[in-house]
Amino acid sequence: MTFGTTDKTISVLTYTLFALFALMCVYPFYYIIINTISANDISARGEIIFYPRHIHFQNYLDVFKIPGLWNATLISLERTLLGTLLTVGASAFLGFMFTQEDMWGRRFWYRFTILTMFFNAGIIPWYLTMRTLHLTNNFLAYVLPAIVAPFFIILVKTFVESTPKELQQAASIDGAGLLTLFFRIILPISKPILATVAIFAAVDQWNSFQDTLLLVTDSKLFSLQFILYNYMNQASSLSTMVNLQNAGSTAMASLATKQTTTSIRMTVTIIVVAPILLVYPIFQRFFVKGIMIGAVKG
Amino acid sequence: MEWNTAPANVRSTNGRQALFWKRFKKQKLLHLFVGLGIVFLLIFSYSPMFGILMAFKDYSISTGIQGIFTSEWVGLDHFKEFVNDYQFGTIVRNTLMLSFLKVLFTFPAPILLAILLNEAKNLRFKRFVQTVSYLPHFISWVVVVGISFSFFSVDIGVVNKALMGLGIIDKPLAILTSPNYFWGLSVGSAVWKEMGWWTIIFLAAIAGINPSLYEAAEMDGAGRLARIRHITFPGMKGTIVVVLILTIGSILGGGLVGSNFEQAFLFGNTINNPTSEIVQTYAFKVGLKDGRFSYAAAIDLIQSVISVILIFSSNFIAKRASGSSLF
Structure with a gap:
């Protein structure tokens, strides 16, 4: 009887822990992605937490206007x-x-x-x-x-x-x-x-x-990782620069698509990590075998 | 050497010679290719080791690579200077504490996760959790820091919003720019990034345990906890020892959870510097930024020597204690 209750407690405990853990692994990426495609003014107030709002993809076009x-x-x-x-x-x-x-x-x-x-x-x-x-x-x-x-x-x-x-x-x-x-x-x-x-x-x-x-x-010769490192610290001046460029070409950038420090930082982060996120589902089955072979011989 | 391994039935000198030449021709190609690889290692891994000499000399970059050999010996002057550096205490404390805390938390975490995953009976769920768990391993530290900038931000970060919403804190925590949180941030992000990855190895160890052991234990009335304690854990022991040796051997460089240097360099800033400056970031700053190569090499060397001692001693202790060792 006592064994039975311990078993059940362990089951409930493990599944809750797993769910939390899986969420912890995925949510940071999800959070950044939904923020990059939401209206920039809402995102800059930190109000995008669960799902994107006023979806647009202007950020991804705009960041490539940053030289380099x-x-x-x-x-x-x-x-x-x-x-x-x-x-x-x-x-x-x-x-x-x-x-x-x-x-x-x-x-x-x-x-x-x-x-x-x-x-x-x-x-x-x-x-x-x-x-x-x-x-x-x-x-x-x-x-x-x-x-x-x-x-x-x-x-x-x-x-x-x-x-x-x-x-x-x-x-x-x-x-x-x-x-x-x-x-x-x-x-x-x-x-x-x-x-x-x-x-x-x-x-x-x-x-x-x-x-x-x-x-x-x-x-x-700067690599994308290095550029991201630079941009994280210069994000506010970069957003101003992109906005100035846009002001010339379009009539008036709306608040939703106007670049902010947050939008620049987040969008560049996603560009840097995108290739890995995209191929991850395909390649993840290969490396488990690989690391196990490596582990045997260490 | 060669003819020792030749088949014994080759008796005639002619045949033996022919075989030797055939073998030699085959080996020539082999040696050529392996030799090429060795040359690469000599250039990129072994030749920098001569550069260690400059830690005991007064080297100046303008003298080029020959300067390492021709410059004047100063003995242990650079080491003495580092010990007397006003930042010495802080840097050594940070390096040791960060390394120690990381092992303390990142080493048991995957063992625990592996044991828990092994207890999960729903295979699809287990697979999903596992697949998701090693995603962060493939992300660079730069990206981790990039995500953290938004995630932990004082004004808009979701972490501060959540903590305030739950009423745990009343004003946002400056997680990224406060010396009080750097160690926690550092250890936490290391656990997040590498926990799932190292679970793979421990799960492989568990998979190697004979299932009949579990069945027998169950028949004898052992509950889950008893089975974990008496079967799963002992079954993982060999792997745990090997991983522990590897961890301790590389503890100052960041253990198995990636680069202490990149983490401390990227998360570090002038505000959290009192807790984020470590030996390697300091060596980088005085060496490549200030151009004091000899001094930086000396600082770096102290860490390398301690690491080598740690590798050999942990290997030795493991060999004595459990019979498993690396070399």
């Missing part, structure tokens, strides 16, 4: 595409290489790679190295350091090791060399883990902020 935002979007897209491609390629290749048991010095080189996950020199020496390599104010600074990523190499290596060895052996007996083995056998069977690595790498690239902060002063 469009360019930063392109930079972020470019680094995400190129960076992901290179990182996935290198991780697949090196992960596979480290599974070749007869390779001389394999353990040593593998440890040499993994060690970089735990030790680093700190930002100042790193900055100096990048400066010496002429990678300050250089687009390549976004993609080159990320190419060899120990964590992704572990993921691929663990995955390849979990596939049947007979596949590789059979192909070797048929005379397949290392490259044929990689492209014909390993790549096709490793698709699930490569998808996971691609997602992680793309998210890392898209979200990266620190490298722009440390290495880039040229505004043509």
Whole structure:
């Protein structure tokens, strides 16, 4: 009897907690989105809390009038595409290489790679190295350091090791060399883990902020994350600027579509986070498997 | 080395040599590719380590990279200067307290969530909660701060409106611009962002528990709490230890919940500076903004050395205590 009541209490408690927790995870995004599409004067008073009012999409057209935002979007897209491609390629290749048991010095080189996950020199020496390599104010600074990523190499290596060895052996007996083995056998069977690595790498690239902060002063190379950081502090002057531009083209901007500090901040935030929110439902099934493989080997 | 692994039935010298060359040719390609990867690591991960030297020297940026080696040795002068810095106490306190508080709250949270999720019998609901829970992990700190600006704002923020509406407070809290709330904000946002993500690993550990254990316990009359205590929790122990080692090893950098630097840098401002300035943000300011590279490198080095000691000691303790360890 006592067990029964405890069980019931636990059930009620867990479901309430879950509902609250799920709400906490989603609501902040929902709150910002409904505010960006509501009338700006109501939003600026903080009255949009549950649902949007007087829906309009002028904010999304207006923020791209801020100089630099469009360019930063392109930079972020470019680094995400190129960076992901290179990182996935290198991780697949090196992960596979480290599974070749007869390779001389394999353990040593593998440890040499993994060690970089735990030790680093700190930002100042790193900055100096990048400066010496002429990678300050250089687009390549976004993609080159990320190419060899120990964590992704572990993921691929663990995955390849979990596939049947007979596949590789059979192909070797048929005379397949290392490259044929990689492209014909390993790549096709490793698709699930490569998808996971691609997602992680793309998210890392898209979200990266620190490298722009440390290495880039040229505004043509600013990433979207960095632009958002700048705009958060300049939102009020930016809203004035956009309003002035609009005053020239349209007769009279109504209060509902006139830009405010709040509307600029919120809309840029959504632009920065939109790609992730949009692809999240599609990619979320891939990475659970990925992190579990990583967790086993850690 | 090579011929040790060669099949034993290859007896003739000719055959052995042929095999060796075949293997060598195969390995040549292998070494070339692995070598390329190693070169990348040497350049981007290992070569900066020489830069640590400058913490003991009087380095000036105008001398370029060679300056690291040619500049004058000053021994521990920069370290002494940092200890005597008027902000030293505050910075060390903030770094230690933030790291400690984050582990205290962000480490048990996913374990708890995993156990609770495991108790949920409605699979669809469970899946939904899980899917939603790791969304914040994929959002950058910049965006988290962007959302917080609107969310916690003094004039329009929904949090202050809700708290005032419920009568909990009578005037809005300056959550973003007050030294009193920075630690709470920091720990809270870290838990929010990473709790769901780390739950995945603990749920995987629970999934590995033999279901017959639960059935047997149920037959013996064990209630839910007893089952959690005697089956679920022991079943997760190995994973908990590994994650704990990882957490403690990286505790000063932000543990497993992302970058202390980005969080403190982005949430930090001149008003909450007394509680938000940490070793890394200070090193960034004196180093890259004021151009005092040697001094900044010395500050950064103190943190790195403590981190390395923490990694090895937590690994050692875990090995002794439970047999699981990382290396």
